[in-house]
Amino acid sequence: MLAKRLQLWRSTQAVFTLNSTATRTSIQMFSGGSNRDLHLSSSWTNQLNKRMIAAPLIPLNAPGPGIIRFASSKKEIPVESVPTKELVDLPAIPDAPIAPPTEISAISSNFVGNGEPSFASIGLGGWSPPGMVQNCMEFLHCTWDIPWWGTIAIGTLVVRTLIFPLVILAQRNSAKMSNNMPQMQVLQLKMTEARQSGNAIESARYAQEMMLFMREKGVNPLKNMIVPLAQAPLFISFFMGLRQMANTPVESMRDGGLFWFTDLTLADPLYLLPVITSATLYLTIELGTDSARLSAANMSTMKYVLRALPIVIFPFTMNFPAAILTYWACSNFISLGQVALLRIPAVRDYFKIEKMLSHPPSALIAKKKGFVGGMKESWDNMKITKEIEERQQLDEIRFAKAGKGPLVKTYKYDPTKPHSTPVNTNPNPLKSESQFTSNIKSTSKH
Structure with missing residues (x-):
């Protein structure tokens, strides 16, 4: 009995070994052999499978027909009593869904029409003033392929x-x-003299007259500063936006310059752009600026400050990126063009600008002074104004102390107490009466 079981186990292992060997051989023939070899290998495999089916394995200790014996128990169970599982037709498995092209769209959104990375992908742009400037720059550069x-x-x-x-x-x-400078200088001089003398009432009266005169003529000194005040936020927005673009940097700006400044992200190596910027700024101030000429007496100090501005800013503009200096130089050239355009009489008539009258020097009270004289006069006016303010503060302090402190004795007797008639202690009343009469006579003679 034991020998028969060993023989069956060996025959089973041999069949499995032959089957696996045939499968591997057929695969090798399929990968490297010809069609004839593939046909032979397949027929050989089919013959082996038929033999295995013709000689099925006989289970050990097989019971009688219609009886199944499980290894976990020694009890034999009839086949009819074994529960069978019903086969259920399952629906066909649907195809795998196609993933949406999110990665492709995200990659394509990071680039603009000319193939450059968008400003949003590198942290630029937005709804802030510098961000809107950057968006406009990106639109111009990428839509029409204009150099930077x-x-x-x-x-x-x-x-x-x-x-x-x-x-x-x-x-x-x-x-x-x-055109109304002589009358304004007269009122301004009177107001200055009243202020320096400490007469606040006269100073206020002349200031009121100056306001009425300017309202009648339609003049307002603050209108001369309307262009610098409007241009300041624009300049700051362009400055910050271009500086962020140069510091990020935008790769296409490395070769988006002109002539000697090809790299707009770096400072000008020849320092020509800072020189051009300072020179054009000085010419703009001298020829008239964007707002108005600064020849009025009340704007003389501002004119001296603006004249010194190009020299003061030159050490700082030397290290600015070329993109910022390109904007600044272009803005100064446009200002010079506007000043030259508004000097043409036909253009002034078209825009309803009055013709400027030339006043003789004798009609102008305030004489032109040099830089040193103007600064000295401004310093003296500041000192006088400061002294007047200090004097007013001292008067207010003294008045407050006089109302709170004790009374200062400025009398021989106390007026709040009843005055008693002094007793005559002179033993000779006739002599005192004659002396009093003589005093009256001498007073009447005088």
Whole structure:
């Protein structure tokens, strides 16, 4: 019995070994052999499978027909009593869904039309003033494929064109101030003298007269500063936006310059852009600036400060990126063009700007002074104004102390107490009466 079981186990292992060997051989023939070898290997495999089916394995200790014996128990169970599982037709498995092209769309959104990375993908742009400037620059550069130096120049030209009506308004006001300068200087001189003498009432009266005169003539000194006040936020937005673009940096700006400054992200190696910027700024101030001429007496100090501005800013502009200096130089050239355009009589008549009258030197009370004289006069006026303010503060302090402190004795007797008639202690009343009469006579003679 034991020998028969060993023989059956060996025959079973041999069949499995032959089957696996045939499978491997057929695979090798399929991968490297010809069609004939593949046909032979497949037929050989089929013959082996038929033999295994013809000689099925006989289980050990097989019971009688219709009886199944489980290994876990010694009890034999009839086949009819074994529960069978019903086969259920399952629906067909659907195909795997196609993933949405999120990665492709995200990758494509990081690039603009000309193949450059978008500003949003590198942390630029947005709804802040510098961000909106950057968005406009990106639109101009990527839509029409304009080099960066041209993009900066076009953006500057568009912005300066938008504020050109304010330049016209400032020029009208400047012409009116220049034509009414003699009368304004007279009132201003009287007001200054009253202020220096400490007469606050006269100073206020002349100031009121000055306001009425300017209202009658339609003059307002603050209108001369409307263009600098409007241009300041634009300049700051362009400055910060271009600096962020240069510091990020935008790769296409490395070769987006012109002439000797090809790299807009670095400072000018020849220092020509800072020199051009300072020179054009000085010419703009001297020829008339964007707002108005600074020849009025009340603007003389501001004119001296603006004259020194190009020299003061030169050490700082030396290290600015070329993109910022390109914008600044373009803005100064546009200002010079506007000043030259508004000097043409036909253009002034078209924009309803009054013709500026030339006053003789004798009609002007305030004489022109040099830089040193103007600064000295401004310093003296500041000192006088400070002394007057200190004097007023001292008067207020003394008045407050006089109302709270004890009374100062400025009398021989106390007025709050009843005055008693002094007793005559003179033993000779006739002598005192004659002396009193003689005193009256001498007083009447005098």
